Amino acid sequence: MNKKVLVVDDDPDVRSFVVTVLEENDYIPIVAHDGIEGLEMIEQEHPDLVILDVLMPRGSGIRLYRHLKTDEALKNLPVIMFTGIALRSFLKSQKALDEFKGGQIPMPDIYLEKPVEPEELVQAIQKKIG
Amino acid sequence: MEIKKLLFVTKFEDLCYDALNSLLSLRKAALDHVVFLNVIERDNVTMKRGQGYLKEEEVKLKETANIRFIDWAENLFEMGLEVGAYIEVSSLIPEILKVVERESPDLIVIGHSHKGALKQLYAGSDVAELIRRTMVPILVFKHMMEDKIVPEKLFERPLFATNWSESGKKTIEYIKAMKNVIGEIHIMHVVKESALKSPDTHEVQKVRKAERKRLDDLCDELEEAGINARPHVYVGDPQREIEKAAKEYQASMVILGSSDKAAILERWVGSVSKNIAEKSIFPCLLIPGENRRY
Numbered sequence: 064m065n066k067k068v069l070v071v072d073d074d075p076d077v078r079s080f081v082v083t084v085l086e087e088n089d090y091i092p093i094v095a096h097d098g099i100e101g102l103e104m105i106e107q108e109h110p111d112l113v114i115l116d117v118l119m120p121r122g123s124g125i126r127l128y129r130h131l132k133t134d135e136a137l138k139n140l141p142v143i144m145f146t147g148i149a150l151r152s153f154l155k156s157q158k159a160l161d162e163f164k165g166g167q168i169p170m171p172d173i174y175l176e177k178p179v180e181p182e183e184l185v186q187a188i189q190k191k192i193g
Numbered sequence: 194m195e196i197k198k199l200l201f202v203t204k205f206e207d208l209c210y211d212a213l214n215s216l217l218s219l220r221k222a223a224l225d226h227v228v229f230l231n232v233i234e235r236d237n238v239t240m241k242r243g244q245g246y247l248k249e250e251e252v253k254l255k256e257t258a259n260i261r262f263i264d265w266a267e268n269l270f271e272m273g274l275e276v277g278a279y280i281e282v283s284s285l286i287p288e289i290l291k292v293v294e295r296e297s298p299d300l301i302v303i304g305h306s307h308k309g310a311l312k313q314l315y316a317g318s319d320v321a322e323l324i325r326r327t328m329v330p331i332l333v334f335k336h337m338m339e340d341k342i343v344p345e346k347l348f349e350r351p352l353f354a355t356n357w358s359e360s361g362k363k364t365i366e367y368i369k370a371m372k373n374v375i376g377e378i379h380i381m382h383v384v385k386e387s388a389l390k391s392p393d394t395h396e397v398q399k400v401r402k403a404e405r406k407r408l409d410d411l412c413d414e415l416e417e418a419g420i421n422a423r424p425h426v427y428v429g430d431p432q433r434e435i436e437k438a439a440k441e442y443q444a445s446m447v448i449l450g451s452s453d454k455a456a457i458l459e460r461w462v463g464s465v466s467k468n469i470a471e472k473s474i475f476p477c478l479l480i481p482g483e484n485r486r487y
Contacts (some may be wrong), residue, residue, distance in 0.1 A: 117270075119278075120277040121295060122277070148267055152267035156273060159271060163273050
């Protein structure tokens, strides 16, 4: 059965790019426009993988990632970070939030900085869900 | 009344990272979320004779804004703040209102617009338009010096000018919520010259004494809340006297309750708050009252 991939990104051009890549590789794409809608879609649609932007209105990818990794039911959901925000800043933000809120959040397995070639994205997806 | 989320509206030439940086002291109060908004005015990208829709120009302007926002967002993310961003081709005020609806910020920060006198007369300024159309407090940012360096400690020494209106009461609650960031607040009331017109010196002195007493009570209330406060009575034209007091006490910003006047009257006659927000050299924080008319 084809696997369902949720794309959470506020940029319509990026959504369109990722959706095309997913369709061409026999995945079922679903989309959300921001972090809040992203969480709703995860709860409703139960995707196999999330491709997550960081800088978005109404709830950033940083907060959504943190929420996923601290939720018992969702913490094993694979996430690919796909963003213009540098990995270094992402790691520092998680460290600052770890110190402020307590706990330690595992780092994402795959962190892709935009833009990427379709092959690189497909490779990352296959690595996570086959 | 806490400022947890602020909406930072920038055209880049009027508000940059230094302005944003000066607001980050609000983290000591409650700030944990910053939303950026850049509005690309339609005129910059829409149909031009012989050229059609300027798609390339739109992409260029959006990506330029995106690069700036990513850079700013990285700094804020690293501090543990939540950050969001909007880059839209639209008209400024309707877009601000749309984002306010979606994000529910506690404060809107906007630079002063630079429309020409004639355009302002007919269309009104962006700031005046925004004051009329939102209930969210607005910080109108100014560059206080010619070299455009913004004050580092924006909340260090504010001046609150009260006219004892309903919006003034709401402003006091707002000020109390900023107790961790305010160094010392100066509180003033401007008595109109007409109130002092009496042949009896005793009567004139009674007016001053009564106003001073009200200010003292307000200072006591703020000091009980943990904010150092100093009262001042001025006499004359409110706009001129507020500007004078801000200079005399080297205020870092001016705080005002915004007018309850009907919009149409305000547009043509003007309110003290609107005029100061537009003309003062000081950053102005405008707190709307509860009973605004639109």
